[in-house]
Amino acid sequence: MVRVGMIGSGSWGTALAWLLANNGHEVEVWSHKEEMTRMFREHHENTDKLPGVILPENMIFTSDLQETCRDKDILVLAVPSPAVRSTAKKMKEYIRFGQLIVSASKGIEEDTLDYMTDIIEEEIPQANVAVLSGPSHAEEVGRGLPTAIVAGARDKKAADMVQMVFMSPVFRVYTSSDLPGIQMGAALKNVIALAAGIADGMGYGDNTKAALITRGSAEIARLGSSMGVHMETLYGLSGIGDLIVTCASAHSRNRRAGYLMGQGKSMEEAMQEVRQVVEGVYSAKAGLKLAREYQVEMPIIEAVNRVLFEDYPAQEAVKNLMLRDGKDEIAEWD
Ligand SMILES: NC(=O)C1=CN([C@@H]2O[C@H](COP(=O)(O)OP(=O)(O)OC[C@H]3O[C@@H](n4cnc5c(N)ncnc54)[C@H](OP(=O)(O)O)[C@@H]3O)[C@@H](O)[C@H]2O)C=CC1
Numbered sequence: 001m002v003r004v005g006m007i008g009s010g011s012w013g014t015a016l017a018w019l020l021a022n023n024g025h026e027v028e029v030w031s032h033k034e035e036m037t038r039m040f041r042e043h044h045e046n047t048d049k050l051p052g053v054i055l056p057e058n059m060i061f062t063s064d065l066q067e068t069c070r071d072k073d074i075l076v077l078a079v080p081s082p083a084v085r086s087t088a089k090k091m092k093e094y095i096r097f098g099q100l101i102v103s104a105s106k107g108i109e110e111d112t113l114d115y116m117t118d119i120i121e122e123e124i125p126q127a128n129v130a131v132l133s134g135p136s137h138a139e140e141v142g143r144g145l146p147t148a149i150v151a152g153a154r155d156k157k158a159a160d161m162v163q164m165v166f167m168s169p170v171f172r173v174y175t176s177s178d179l180p181g182i183q184m185g186a187a188l189k190n191v192i193a194l195a196a197g198i199a200d201g202m203g204y205g206d207n208t209k210a211a212l213i214t215r216g217s218a219e220i221a222r223l224g225s226s227m228g229v230h231m232e233t234l235y236g237l238s239g240i241g242d243l244i245v246t247c248a249s250a251h252s253r254n255r256r257a258g259y260l261m262g263q264g265k266s267m268e269e270a271m272q273e274v275r276q277v278v279e280g281v282y283s284a285k286a287g288l289k290l291a292r293e294y295q296v297e298m299p300i301i302e303a304v305n306r307v308l309f310e311d312y313p314a315q316e317a318v319k320n321l322m323l324r325d326g327k328d329e330i331a332e333w334d
C-alpha cells in the first residue's frame with residue numbers, strides 16, 4: 001500500500017482515484033473548488049464529470065493542497081494542461097526532495113512549447129517527475145474495463161514505481177524512458193481527433209476517418225523524427241493507440257467538440273456544449289509552432305488551426321487537404 005495524493009478531480013482524476021483505491025492504496029483527492037470537495041464528501045462520486053463511479057467511504061477529499069501533498073509517496077497531477085504550471089507553482093513549497101509526481105495531463109504549453117513534465121520540473125525542481133499516458137478514457141477505466149497505458153520517467157526506478165502502483169488485472173502498465181515521445185503523441189492526437197470529429201460532424205465516412213488517423217499519425221511521426229523521439233513510442237500505446245481511441249470513441253471530448261464544429265457550431269459553442277476540457281484546442285497552436293520551428297509539413301494540424309482560430313470553413317479545409325499536390329507515401333524506387 002502506498003499513499004497517493006490526487007491533484008485534480010475532473011473525470012480523469014476521479015477515475016484514477018477509483019483505480020488506485022481498488023489497488024489497495026490510500027488516496028486523498030484535492031479539488032480546486034470547495035464546492036467540488038463538498039460534492040465528493042456528500043456523494044463519494046463526481047456527479048458532474050464522471051457519474052456512476054463510486055469512490056470508497058474512507059477516501060479523503062479536500063481543497064487543502066498542502067494537506068494533499070504532505071506525507072504522500074506519490075502525487076498524481078491530473079488538472080487540465082493550461083492549469084499545470086499554476087498548480088505546480090502552488091505545490092512547490094509542499095514538495096520534499098525526490099517526491100514522485102506523476103503527470104496525467106495531456107498537452108504542450110503554447111508559449112514555451114514545454115511538455116507537462118518539463119513544466120513540473122521547472123516549477124518544482126526538487127521533484128522526481130514521471131508521466132502516465134495512453135488510450136484510457138475515464139469512463140472505461142472507472143468501470144474497470146481492461147486498459148493498457150505507458151509510464152514514462154527519466155530513471156527506471158521511478159517508472160517501475162508508477163508501474164507497480166497503477167498496475168492491476170484491468171490496468172496494464174508498460175514502462176518507458178521516452179518522456180518527449182509519450183507527451184508529443186498525447187498532445188497532438190487531440191488535435192487530429194478534432195479533425196476526425198469535424199469530418200464526422202460533416203457527415204463524412206469511415207474512409208475519411210481512417211485517412212485522418214493514418215495521415216495524422218504520419219504528420220506526428222515526421223515531427224517526432226525531426227525532434228528525435230523514438231518511433232516505437234509514436235507507434236505505441238501513447239501514440240497511435242491514443243490517436244485511435246480519441247478519434248473513434250464516443251467518450252472523446254475532442255472528437256465530440258470537432259463533431260459539433262462540423263455541424264456548424266463555433267469553437268466556443270462546441271467547448272461550452274462539451275462541458276469538459278477539450279485539450280486539442282490548447283495544443284493546436286503548439287503543434288503548428290513546432291511544425292514551423294522544425295520545418296515539418298503538418299497539413300492536418302495546419303487545417304485544424306485555420307478552422308479553430310481563423311473561422312475557415314471546414315468544407316474548404318477538407319477540399320484543400322484532398323487537393324494538395326500528389327505525394328509519395330514511400331519513395332525508394334530502384
Ligand atoms: N478524461 C479522460 O478520459 C482523460 C483525461 N486525460 C487528461 O487529464 C487532464 C484532466 O482532464 P479531465 O479530468 O478529463 O477534465 P474534466 O473536464 O473532466 O475536468 C477538469 C477539472 O479540472 C478543474 N479545473 C479547472 N481549472 C482548474 C485549475 N486551475 N486547477 C485545478 N483544477 C482545475 C475543473 O473544474 P471547473 O469545474 O472549475 O472547471 C474540472 O473539475 C487533461 O489533460 C486530459 O487530457 C488523460 C487521460 C484520460
Ligand SMILES: O=C(CO)COP(=O)(O)O
Nearest residue numbers: 134135136137252253254
Ligand atoms: O486522452 C484521452 C483518452 O486517452 C481523452 O481524450 P478526450 O480528451 O478526447 O476525451
